[in-house]
Amino acid sequence: MTPSDRDATGLLTRPDHFVQLVTPAGERRTDAEFDPWVADVDTAALGRLYRDMAIVRRIDTEATALQRQGELGLWPPLMGQEAAQIGSARGLRDDDFVFSSYREHAVAWCRGVSAADLLRVWRGSAASGWNPYDHNMAVPQIIIGAQALHATGYAMGAAWEGTDTATIAYFGDGATSEGDVNEAFIFAASFDAPVVFFCQNNQWAISEPVGLQSKQPLARRADGFGMPGIRVDGNDVLAVLAATRIALDRARRGEGPTLIEAVTYRLGPHTTADDPKRYRTEEELAEWGARDPLARVLTLLASTGFDTEALEREVAEEAGRVAAELRAAITTIPDPDAMTVFDHVYAEPNTHLARQRDHYARYLAMFDEGAAASGEGAAR
Template structure:
């Protein structure tokens, strides 16, 4: 890679080679190393992956609209990253455990998280969205990179228990600059933890391009920790599926962790509180739209003889149903009682929490007293 491969901001303009099985124009690339890992993916299965991506994009659009309409406090869009999330999540077994950041709504979809569970945190009606043990997926981690440590610890425990269960940690390119992620990589490599570190390099850590964080492709960092690094086209659902299966197989055979860099792009804002027009250009966005993960699969399927029009129609109908369920779920999310914020903070009661609870209760009582006083004054005036 040469300096000319980056623009003035440091953004990578010509990517390092990566694993790609379906090109942006829908052509199948033959690959002797990775093809065997997706030999079972026939046109019907690939169509299902297409429908998954269509559904989660529609889900994401609906949630963004709900935030704009004041129904959610915040929403982190995933648009553009559907293939990275669907391809990797569909490679997992049911007993594998997922540790995600706040953007992996498509992974949650694959793990059967319900719409109401997906929205509750962003509406502010719950401190967490779902029971992790019902879906083998931890609730989203807001602290950047912390989930990498959680995944490593879980994986080490699974190894010591003698199971072949694996863990996977999802994080963005920005998280690779956090100490938590690097500490997790050290521990995972040292103890051969069966964990996959899945980095979605969407090119921007909020408003900073990935080139300002790393002068080399992120997958090369794996060498320094003593684990394989796989760089894959994150907009190619088939290639992501193959790469994740390879990493999971290594983990199950006791060969330790793998770092996957899925090269993708965040089409929307970092969150609905962000304005991406302040730091990126329309030509850049247009270039990445040409690499759309959904369009390339549909093109390939159509060229392979699949009824593309019928597939689009069915996928859109399913997506509309999911979106309607998501919107209807808003009405089921009741505001919690104020004092419930102290529930489930600690496993056992303690004086520190009791003191906070008492202070908060007295704080809330001030508003009740003020309300009564105001009512009394109005009554006296009459």
């Protein structure tokens, strides 16, 4: 550690490498700066973090299978990013507000979102999955990076109301090239908004490697906006939890935003419509597979004498139950009436929308008339 590892506030940023508390081999590293932030995480708590990661991996696997079976139109897998999402989500308070992209299924799991609500959007049965105020989590944002602005605006409002509520915005490495994200950085830094910008650098923006997004570690982008950046091993759930708690603490004390770059890897495709074999190698996949976030936690627990075999059995049983709930949820999601596509588009009725509604209704009626005519012909 050198003086250059620290910013003007004394916060350890380490822009050229990352904070790591648990190595891929499952060894616990001591860190004077970050250890105090996870001092409460004993072996039982670490086991619970493993449970979260294992269950959401099973959810992800099951949802991918459901898409392959034609039950979902699309699914964006999170496999490989479990530690980044669970570590950060478990650092939040219930009253903090989450603004996510379309891949944060593990965060939604931590916020109490049901299996059916995770699936309904990807089945094409609803415009959104849940009521944001039921979970203090906005529905997934499809527009790349837009949620960073939403998080900043909400955080500014919370600060003006005098609360110590914080927000967190999740986005990928590709989103850092979007104007929305950079505009959010400017507003948040200028107004000391209590927001954490959480970038999951999973190495690929669809088929474009992160090296084309930035010639420097993404955490360094914080420098230009006057906020600290923390680069953390995104496959280390303990380090992610510590970094998120640090950033949230700064936000609550009125010290403004923080950018966290969680260096991780997307083991699966960008979405189930993607073929990652077209742009990455088997060697790269194997290299990152050896850094698996779940395996290192199990190894660390085993080294302490923790009964990992019992833990794995219990978690496998629970993950199986959750997967069964996920499959059952598919049958409970009703198909919406076609005309509901016009609901909630505007706060008040207007002639433009009414005209579209009328045109669409007449278009649909054509099919009813065609079916009726076909039936009459068959009767003759």
